[in-house]
Amino acid sequence: MDITASLMTRPGEPLETVTLQLADPRPDEVLVRLAATGICASDAHTHSGRIPSPAPCVLGHEGAGVVERVGSAVTTVTEGDHVALSWMPNCGTCRHCVSGRPVLCTAAAPALFAGTLLDGTTRLSRDGAPVSHYSFLSTFATHCVVPASSAIPVGPGVPLAVAALVGCGVLTGYxxxxxxxxxxxxxxxxxxxxxxxxxxxxxxxxxxxxxxxxxxxxxxxxxxxxxxxxxxxxxxxxxxxxxxxxxxxxxxxxxxxxxxxxxxxxxxxxxxxxxxxxxxxxxxxxxxxxxxxxxxxxxxxxxxxxxxxYGSSRPSVDIPAILRRYSAGHLPLDRLITRTYPLDGIDRAFADMREGRLRRGVVVFDEALAGLRGAADSALVAA
Ligand SMILES: [Zn+2]
Ligand SMILES: [Zn+2]
Incomplete structure (x- = not known):
């Protein structure tokens, strides 16, 4: 399918909003339509070249959205589920996964640095040429295909802009x-x-x-x-x-x-x-x-x-737990969101971040699902 994405052709160059091709999910993968994505310092550091990463690639690793399709072997989520995305999937069988430290998964780490999904290949391409993933997710796009273990169900009542932030920055600090x-x-x-x-x-x-x-x-x-x-x-x-x-x-x-x-x-x-x-x-x-x-x-x-x-976490346990504490009023996570940007405004967000103007900037793809309107005590400032 064709998607709209913010493409980093090489570090330091302005991001380009382009049409890319996204292949179907393989048996243990999931197609997600993004509702919102946070813009994290790691995206900015990769864009500046401080964190090396393959290019061209689609950045973004702090997203949440709705499952549109699942591969034939996926049992954890189904079409229509709301999910937060974990940028560290796990195999479930390596020594770290079985000892309860899935963010150290030995199967995931090499693919993370290679800019691929777990099987070493990409689903993203531009006119036939492969485009790298970023941290298994590439959320600076309308859609993404991710490993099934990266799609964490969050229930229908959670604002997906908040769920997106829990997928990286919140979980890391918390x-x-x-x-x-x-x-x-x-x-x-x-x-x-x-x-x-x-x-x-x-x-x-x-x-x-x-x-x-x-x-x-x-x-x-x-x-x-x-x-x-x-x-x-x-x-x-x-x-x-x-x-x-x-x-x-x-x-x-x-x-x-x-x-x-x-x-x-x-x-x-x-x-x-x-x-x-x-x-x-x-x-x-x-x-x-x-x-x-x-x-x-x-x-x-x-x-x-x-x-x-990644907060030394077990993402599939900790992300829902943090969101329950948010829903119960114990963590004012929506107050982290200072500003929203369109997909073609991420360069501006990087500049705002460098100048210390942001707690968190968010790209919103679906306002209703992102749920920022009416967020209690939100310090949201529209771009
Ligand atoms: Zn991050
Ligand atoms: Zn593992």
Whole structure:
């Protein structure tokens, strides 16, 4: 079938809105009509070349929509189901899948980097020439074909713009706090970066019962937003930062979440954490980043430094659970959406993101299903 998609011909070039061909889903795949897609920092970093990826490709990995067709072997969803999309499908049989860590699936990782679906081929093409997928999804398009394990049913009552965000940014920040750090009630958490992932970490720390939630970001406006999402302290990353975190938390935070991935943040997160504390690295650094740490102190302080990919989640369990907490009023996820864009406005969204103007930008394909109108307490600003 023909679809309309935003095509990245090569990194750095403006995106082009074009007609592409999308092949039918294979037996274990699903065709989805997108209702909304979030625009994530990873899309922007891939477009700028910071994250290497095959091209030409269709970016976008934070989407939700309606199942239009399923392959002959698919049993988990059926036509008409509303689904959030997980950018990390899983085979269900490798050592990581069977041990409950499906985002580390050894079958999915090579295809992720190759820009294909799980069988090593693409469904996207332009006049006969293959076009790469991005993170199995390619949601900057009216339709996508995805592995069945990437299509997570969410029930008909959920605004699909919110479900889209849960498919990457929300799950990444929330899961870093809930699944990886396992933040305890009464504890202190310092979060570096107040974008969509950082704010999701703030919300998760709040409902986990953290007593102190300190947020550090160079943009004053983002700090004010973090306070409105439940942060207790807002800090600029100046020379006195580590000292202030230590003062405020009585010797160091119990947990640090690096939702920025920028140079120097891990050093500060390490220094701002109390002995025995946990530092979770979420933001993806540049490919050549080689952070260094004070070796003796690492031993003597017994601090734990860990990465967290995609919220260390089990997407098929965690995405519906987060959406239930949203529906119950515990997570104001719709407030993450600052602005909507047409499909041909994603370059503008990347620029707005660079300038710190967005919590989350969203492309809406189907207004009714996206459900932004009437969203409670929404800070939505139409483009
Ligand atoms: Zn993302
Ligand atoms: Zn697996």
């Amino acid at each position: 899961g870093a706090v809930v699944n990886r750090a396992r933040v305890h009630p009464g504890s202190s958490v310092v979060i570096f970066g107040a974008g969509g992932v950082g704010l999701s970490a703030v919300m998760a720390a709040r409902i986990s019962g953290a007593e102190q939630i300190l947020v550090c970001d160079p943009v004053v406006g983002k700090l004010e937003e973090a306070l409105s999402f439940g942060a207790t302290h807002a800090l600029l990353p100046d020379d006195g930062l580590v000292e202030r975190v230590r003062d405020l938390t009585g010797g160091g935070a119990d947990y640090a979440i690096d939702a920025a991935g920028s140079d120097g943040v891990l050093d500060r997160a390490f220094a701002a954490t109390v002995a025995g504390g946990t530092i979770v690295c979420v933001g993806l650094p540049g490919v050549h980043a080689r952070p260094s740490l004070p070796g003796p102190e690492l031993v003597r302080s017994e601090k734990i430094i860990t990465g967290s990919l």
